[in-house]
Amino acid sequence: MAICSYLAIPRNGAANDLEAQLAALPGCEVTRAVNREVFLLVTETAEEEEEAALQEAFKRLPGLAALILTFGELDRENR
Amino acid sequence: MNALPRREFLKNVARASAAAAAAALVPGVAFGEGMPSAGDTQQALSWKKAPCRFCGVGCGLLIGIENQRAVAVRGDPEAEVNKGLACVKGYHGIQALYGRDRLRRALVRRGGRLIEVPIAEALDLVARTLTSTIEQHGKNSVAMYGSGQWTIPAGYVAAKLFKGAIGSNNLEADVRLGAASAVAGFQSTFGLDEPMGCYEDIEHADVFVLWNSNMAEMYPVLFSRLLERRRRNPTVRIIDLGTRTTRTSYAADHRALYRPQADLALANAICHELVARGWVDRDFVERHVSFKRGATGIGYGLTSDPPVSEDPADVTFEDYEAFLEEYAPERVQDLTGVPAAQIRWLASLYGDRARKVMSFWGRGVNQHTRGTWLNNLLYNIHLLVGKVASPGNSPFSLSGQASACGSVREVGALAHALPHGVVSNAADRERAAAIWGVPAANIDPTPGLDAVSLFRALERGAVRFLWIQGSNPMVTLPNLGRYRAAARRPGAFLVVSDAYPTPTTDVADVVLPSALWIEQEGLYGNSERRTQHFEQMVQPPGDAMSDAWQLIEVARRAGYGSLFPAEQARHVEEIWNEYARFHDLPDHRMASLNELKRRPGILWPFVEGRETRWRYNTAHDPAADSGFGEFDFYGKPDHRAWIWLRPYEPPAEAPDREYPFWLSTGGVLEHVNGGSLTRRIPVLHRAVPRAYLEIHREDADALRIRNGENVRLVTRRGALVIPIRIDFRAQPPRGHLFAPYFDESLPVNQLTLDAVCPISRQPDYRKCAARIERLSRPDA
Numbered sequence: 001m002a003i004c005s006y007l008a009i010p011r012n013g014a015a016n017d018l019e020a021q022l023a024a025l026p027g028c029e030v031t032r033a034v035n036r037e038v039f040l041l042v043t044e045t046a047e048e049e050e051e052a053a054l055q056e057a058f059k060r061l062p063g064l065a066a067l068i069l070t071f072g073e074l075d076r077e078n079r
Numbered sequence: 080m081n082a083l084p085r086r087e088f089l090k091n092v093a094r095a096s097a098a099a100a101a102a103a104l105v106p107g108v109a110f111g112e113g114m115p116s117a118g119d120t121q122q123a124l125s126w127k128k129a130p131c132r133f134c135g136v137g138c139g140l141l142i143g144i145e146n147q148r149a150v151a152v153r154g155d156p157e158a159e160v161n162k163g164l165a166c167v168k169g170y171h172g173i174q175a176l177y178g179r180d181r182l183r184r185a186l187v188r189r190g191g192r193l194i195e196v197p198i199a200e201a202l203d204l205v206a207r208t209l210t211s212t213i214e215q216h217g218k219n220s221v222a223m224y225g226s227g228q229w230t231i232p233a234g235y236v237a238a239k240l241f242k243g244a245i246g247s248n249n250l251e252a253d254v255r256l257g258a259a260s261a262v263a264g265f266q267s268t269f270g271l272d273e274p275m276g277c278y279e280d281i282e283h284a285d286v287f288v289l290w291n292s293n294m295a296e297m298y299p300v301l302f303s304r305l306l307e308r309r310r311r312n313p314t315v316r317i318i319d320l321g322t323r324t325t326r327t328s329y330a331a332d333h334r335a336l337y338r339p340q341a342d343l344a345l346a347n348a349i350c351h352e353l354v355a356r357g358w359v360d361r362d363f364v365e366r367h368v369s370f371k372r373g374a375t376g377i378g379y380g381l382t383s384d385p386p387v388s389e390d391p392a393d394v395t396f397e398d399y400e401a402f403l404e405e406y407a408p409e410r411v412q413d414l415t416g417v418p419a420a421q422i423r424w425l426a427s428l429y430g431d432r433a434r435k436v437m438s439f440w441g442r443g444v445n446q447h448t449r450g451t452w453l454n455n456l457l458y459n460i461h462l463l464v465g466k467v468a469s470p471g472n473s474p475f476s477l478s479g480q481a482s483a484c485g486s487v488r489e490v491g492a493l494a495h496a497l498p499h500g501v502v503s504n505a506a507d508r509e510r511a512a513a514i515w516g517v518p519a520a521n522i523d524p525t526p527g528l529d530a531v532s533l534f535r536a537l538e539r540g541a542v543r544f545l546w547i548q549g550s551n552p553m554v555t556l557p558n559l560g561r562y563r564a565a566a567r568r569p570g571a572f573l574v575v576s577d578a579y580p581t582p583t584t585d586v587a588d589v590v591l592p593s594a595l596w597i598e599q600e601g602l603y604g605n606s607e608r609r610t611q612h613f614e615q616m617v618q619p620p621g622d623a624m625s626d627a628w629q630l631i632e633v634a635r636r637a638g639y640g641s642l643f644p645a646e647q648a649r650h651v652e653e654i655w656n657e658y659a660r661f662h663d664l665p666d667h668r669m670a671s672l673n674e675l676k677r678r679p680g681i682l683w684p685f686v687e688g689r690e691t692r693w694r695y696n697t698a699h700d701p702a703a704d705s706g707f708g709e710f711d712f713y714g715k716p717d718h719r720a721w722i723w724l725r726p727y728e729p730p731a732e733a734p735d736r737e738y739p740f741w742l743s744t745g746g747v748l749e750h751v752n753g754g755s756l757t758r759r760i761p762v763l764h765r766a767v768p769r770a771y772l773e774i775h776r777e778d779a780d781a782l783r784i785r786n787g788e789n790v791r792l793v794t795r796r797g798a799l800v801i802p803i804r805i806d807f808r809a810q811p812p813r814g815h816l817f818a819p820y821f822d823e824s825l826p827v828n829q830l831t832l833d834a835v836c837p838i839s840r841q842p843d844y845r846k847c848a849a850r851i852e853r854l855s856r857p858d859a
Contacts, residue, residue: 001086004170005093007101031094033101036108040097042090048761068104068303070163071096072170073089073143073151 001044002051005071008039014063021061025054041067089151092124092143096153100163104307128155128679129613130603131169132228132596133751135478136301137605138165139679142173142597144616149173149597158679160278160609166299167749171760175578176595176617178759182578183621186590193590198622201589202629205546205574206636212544212572213245222249222533222542225626226549227257227480227487228752230601231610232654233548233626234486236643238498240630243515244639248494248502248527249542253550253752254480254487255530256842260445261476262488263839264454267373267389268462268721270714272488275694276437276473277607277682281308283471285434288318288425290457291342291443291845295326296748296808298441298477306330318428320345321443322743322845323773323817325809335425336812339741339846341415343449344727346456347406348415349426353463354400355407358430363465366708369719370394372402379448379731379843380531380835387837394724402724414727429464435471436461442479442745446845451838452725459722467720468695468710478606480752485604485611490658494527499661502526514660516642529840531556531833538565546574548626549593551753553582554823557842558796558833576626581755582823591629594619595756600651601625602675608691610670611680627654666702695720730846731834732795734814738848740778742794744820744827745844747808754821770822771804774851775813779805782851791852792818794830800854801825816849 008030010018015037022030022041027050031040045051058067101108124143131138139158143151152170156163185201186193212221223241225234229252241250265272281287281304294302309315309332319331320342328334337345353359371391378387408419415422429436438461444453457474458467466472478484491497491511498514500507503524512519528536534556536542545566556562566573566586575587578595598619602612619625624632631643631650644650652672659669662683670685682690686701693699695712703711704718712720734741746752749763757763772792774784784790786805791798801818811817818827832847 003086003089003093005097007097007104029090031110033105033108034111036105038101038105038108040094040101040110042093042097044086044090048765051762052765068100068164069167069170070100070165071093071151071153073093 001046003073004043004069006041006043007068007070008041008064009066010037010039010063011065018061018063021063025057027054092151092153096163099156100154102156104162104164124151127614127616129597129616130481130605130611130680131165132172132481133168134298135227135480135483135606136160136298137481137603137607137609137611137680138169138300139611140165140169142616147617149176149617155679160605160680161300164300164303168751168757168763171762172596174760175756176598178579180579181620182580182584182590182592183623184592185622188588193587198591198624201591202632203636205589205591206633208572209544209633210637216543218245218247219249219527220542221245221247221544222251222528224530224533224545224547224550224552225250225252225487225492227252227254227478227483228549229482229486229492229626230599231482231485231490231604231658232601232651233630234492235490235498235654235658236627236630237548238491239515239642240634240639242491242497242502242522243511243517244521244634244642246521246523248523248525249533250492250527251494251530251533252487252492253530253552253555254483255493255840256555257442257479258445258483258488259493259529259839259841260447260450260454260836261478262493263451263836264458264476267451267723267838268455268458269695269712273484273608274473274475274606275468276475277692278304279692280437280471280473280475281305283435284308284437284473285314285471286316286318286428286436288428288436288438289320289327289331290438290440291321292439292441292477293321293325293327293443293809294439295330297479297746299748301477302327302330316428318425323809323811323815335417335421338414338416339743340447340730341411341727342444342453343456343725344406344411345415345417345422346453346460347403347727348408348411348422349429349460350456350463351403351406352408352423352426353430353460354403356426356430358426359463360465364396364463367710367712367719368462369715369717369721370396370399370724371721372398372724375726375728377837380837380840381731381833389838391721399722399724429460429466436466437471437473437475439475439477441477443845445841446843448731448834448836448843449725449728450836450841450843452723455723455725458720462720462722468693470693481605482603484606484608485602489604494529497522498658510661514657531835531840531842534562534565537571538562538568540568540570543570544572546576547583548576548629551577551581551583551755553586554753554826555820555828556833557828557831557844559826559829560797561833576629577755578623579755579759581753582826592621592623593629594623594625598623599625602655605680608682609680610675610683612672612675614676627651731843732832732847734848738794738850739814740849740851741815742792742830742847742849743815743817743845744831745817747819747821750819750821752821753823757821767819770801770819770825770827771807772801773804773807773809773811773817775811775815776805778813779803782853784851784853789854791854792816792830792849793852794847794849796830796832799825799827799830801827816851
């Protein structure tokens, strides 16, 4: 299991679309700031492959200007 | 408080961390009700502060500990450096503690194989061999090679053991490979090492000029502060000057590509324009600057010659003006590749009195056969316009490793240095001897062997005992094949302390398992003179112990025990208190350990409870004498900063018909140095699992090479089969190649040239000549 959080910054005019797209991704929970165009994104993935797929999905979001990692819980033994 | 399920608790921590980071980045941001409070994140985990252990930015982190295991990381919102943020390395750094192949036991080579032994037996052997080598071959036959990843106590104990007790200045660190030209540049221009400003300059600057520094990858959190400064103030400009197009270039407002080595001419051309256009701050220059001419034609350190002696000559401003004549923009545009109009525009940014300017650089400037000169030239630009040592006006040399400054440069762990001094200065030697409790005659006034010279001495048998701690030189040295052979030479005894097996432990006679980062108490010092304390949070595995305590154990066995703390539980405190005595002056002090334990980090000098944010500025620095005016460059005997006349000189090796490409090696976001830690962090390893060779698409087309195809990369030092990447992270210009060096399975530094800056003795990894050979393929 991995739990991470991010700040997601939308491109101009893309906030609504981005919110919907992020919310539709598996394991993603989105909270929109009430007074700025900034999202808190919390992700939960069970496997490394799932996490990699999610990262790839982020790269394909046209309305995403920046994604800033702010927390990582990574209690998995590495190689 | 009712206990939450662990998963929900961690999600609360994740939400709270993101909210804290948002508050730091976007003032006034609100997320409404339902966000977890700080109390919701206190359950089960204990959170302890530590600086990140990777790059020299020095981000403050909070480490979540559960059942004696580090399980979570968040940026420390109290840390001024990063204001709650961290980069991908920082967030995943704790995984470096838990690789399956961690070294847990000491190893000794017997019959050609490394055999597990009790650690006491290994320490006995190290001490016995150290002593017998000194007895048979003299004190200069032994040497130590440490790291910018050392803690301050480890670097300090190494300096005291080698320079004070043994009397050998053969103490070096991998910082020589990354920052020696920065040290020599500071010393020759200002007389004292390390920046005069601090990261707070970013919040005051209007223009950022990045000199061959891919900050977006190498210093991502600091770069985010530049971007945030620009976001809040759209008139701010970021200028990227470099030899290839990188992620930094794409984020910059303006970019210019210059030819390798031509940075010397470019910097002088900017100075030419500042003088020609009347943009020089005459009052500042007359009050605070001296002009010096140094030796020229100084070679490339390709033999083990001693460092060049500068013997500077006084010259006048008019001499300097005449020197600059040959650097008129039109005269150097072909050499540099930068159009004259663009050079003039760059000069206008520095020359505009209404704009505050920061210049940033790191290894892209320092790893240069004229690295010291180039550091001098960048200071020249700032000194001519008086944009130095005041908020927002700041030439800023960045260090690459977590504690290159704190654990090596500050504590005297380079061959020429003492804590807060140099071995060649009698007063510095006497002060060190008094604090260390050794006769002053113990400290040799002659600098020891620099890193490359040290391995050359190993090659010829002049050094016979070498202890390497926390570094992986069998991946990171230039012209690597030569020094791998030297390390295997019969008669050489190598001790390697590390946390994981590496190509360097492969050639060791003794391997000592080291504690990593938060498995010990320690202190780091970052790029902006900030000292950062961390406590021991988890136990190291097996017999692993801190590098500092390994040194003390060996010192005790070698008969120097009375010079070092006897009690492991208090050794960091005792070492810090002793080290702080070197800085115990009325106007220059370090913070107490108790103060450092309370805060994420403190800038030195720390005098009467105040950090010194701008050294040499009489309004900020208690050591600066206002009798000299607004600034007092007290590091120099004339209380002035020195502008050096440093010409363009060609590189040691350049492309030709046989080797038509420039080859440069360097870093990537996900990996640090030789990669021994970051390659064991799955998310980082997966992102960039192997080294690769970047080439311009048109060059690839001309050679009929496809993306991902393996090619043979050849230089005069050897050849390597390596996959091609086109338009991956960065784009080298035509005729240029770039390869990251973190991958021990593709050791690209065996192809680089071991030419060094003859003043700083730092190698130039950025310029050698190479060719590409296609491998035969079925469809070719």
